[in-house]
Amino acid sequence: MSLTNAQRRRIDRIAAGRSDESLYLLEGPKAILDALTRGVVAELWFRSDLDPERRTELEFEAREHDVPMGEGSVGDFDRLGRTVTPQGVIALVRDTALGLNEVLDRPGLLLWLDGVQDPGNVGAVIRVAAAFGAAGVVVTENTADPLGLKALRASAGLALGIPFTRVNSLEAAHALVNVRRPIWLLERGGDDVFEVADVPPDIVLVVGSESRGPGDAARDKAARSIGIPLAEGVDSLNAAVAAGIVVSQLTRGSAS
DSSP states (O other): OBOOHHHHHHHHHHHTTOOSSSEEEEESHHHHHHHHHHTOEEEEEEETTSOHHHHHHHHHHHHHTTOOEEEEOHHHHHTSOTTOOOTTEEEEEEOOOBOHHHHHTSOSOEEEEESOOOHHHHHHHHHHHHHTTOSEEEEOTTSOOTTSHHHHHHTTTGGGTSOEEEOOHHHHHHHHHHTTOOEEEEEEEEEOOOOGGGOOTTOEEEEEBTTTBSOHHHHHHOSEEEOOOOOTTOOOOOHHHHHHHHHHHHTGGGOO
C-alpha cells in the first residue's frame, strides 16, 4: 500500500475521532511494537526515512500477525493533521474495550474514571493502573476515550493492554454493587487516613473530574471517600497525580 491523499484524509479522521471505523491511531515505534505483539494492530504505515533496524523489527512482528503495511514519504507524513507526531511510523489499532462483566470478573483493584474529560489525565491514570497492577478500568460517560489519540499517547499505548470497559455511570454503579465490590471515592475533603492492611479486597476507586469530583451515581453507592492531605494554600492535585499517590498506597499491601 502507498499513502495516498485519500489515506491521509482517512488517517486524519481516525486521529480526530471523526471516523465510523472502530480504529484508533497509535504513534511511536515502541508503543506500536507492543501493540503488534498483542495482536491489536490493523494497519501499519512507515515513513520512508525510518531507521532501517527499527523498521525491520516492526516488519517482522507485523508479518507474524498478518498486518498490512504501507509506506509514505516524509512529505506525506508532514501533511498529516497537526495532532499527529508519528516518529516515523503510525499504526491503526482495533478497539480493545471489553464488556463490563469481563472487567468485573477480574480480581483486584479497579479504577472507575467518572467524568475525567482531559484525555491527558485519562491516559496518565491508565498508566498508573498498569504500573501498579490494577485489574482494570471502568470508563463512564463524560470521560475522554482511553483510545483517543491524546489519551493513548499519554498512556504510552498501555490502554491497549489493560482491560477496560465503557459504560454509563448508573450501569457501572449498579453492577459494582451487585457483585459486592466496595466503592471508594477519591475526592477533596474525603477521609485522609486508611490502613493498607484493612483495605477490602477488590475495591473500586472512583476518580472524578478535578472540578466536580465523582458523579452522583458513584457517590450514592460509595462505602467511603478518601483524600490526600495537602499543604496549606494547595487546593487540589491533578487527577492522575492524586490517583497515583492513592493507588500506590492501596496496592502496597498486596505487592509481591
